[in-house]
Amino acid sequence: MSSLPAADDSPRMTEVPRLPPQEKARYVQRLFTAVAPTYDLLNTVLSFGLHKWWRKVATDECRLNPGDRGLDVAAGTGDFVLEMLRRVGPTGYVAGADFCMPMLKIGVKKLKGRADLLQGDALALPFPDDAFHATTMGFALRNVGDIQQTLNEMTRVVQPGGRVVQLELSRPTHPLFRPFYYFYFQRLLPFVGRMIHGKQENYAYLPASLKEFPPREEIAAMMRKAGLTDVIVKDLTFGIVAIYAGTKVSRLQAEDSRQKPLNLDSPSPAPDAGGDS
């Protein structure tokens, strides 16, 4: 048996983001099992209620229409699922998957049967290829054991032309804002976490996970590698949160781009060579 850091083992909290995928998964499951009862309240308090607006902007990027199918990965207590339901309407379908049952149980109460919530791992989604018009993930990419595999899976289950959208905490872009942000994140947030949830240690994981999270350009590059095109990164609220969105390439586009490297040895003629003039 490998020795996992206990949820209240604060000195090792900073090591968690670098744990091997399976160990990290077991730690993260335990962490969210512990915070589930206070998760929604803390989310609202710690984001000053802004998380609702962030989710709306991110869901806009899904470009969902009434009747469409959406999937929220690492759905937690179901807030993204609720937002997607508003877009797809009564003729649409929304599912949420998460590997932490206590988080999902809170979601089940909130959703009142309007969407399917099921236990599933973001690294091996229990859905067939091309099943949805859009997939989202909110505040969870930092927590998965393998970011590229997660993006690959989210892209796999979306149909060609469909959207993959990530909403994630980010390091602020505005230099004047940075000192306040780090004070808030590293000092105030664990303190408020302890006041509401009772365990400061669980909130020490948050700054550690953000510190280890790859920069924006790297996440965008991983999304392209997963098979997404027109990838955009949109900063919100001075860059403390970022939305990453891309469109799944059609099979024809994918085949085309797979063939492109073959042309590298025989470059195509310059645009003005043998032209129409």
Ligand SMILES: C[S@@+](CC[C@H](N)C(=O)[O-])C[C@H]1O[C@@H](n2cnc3c(N)ncnc32)[C@H](O)[C@@H]1O
């Ligand atoms: C910070 S919460 C976010 C919950 C929700 N997405 C939201 O926007 O409020 C992170 C969630 O990711 C889930 N999670 C982390 N890694 C996962 C994985 N590999 N597969 C499924 N769920 C995962 C956790 O169980 C937790 O519910």
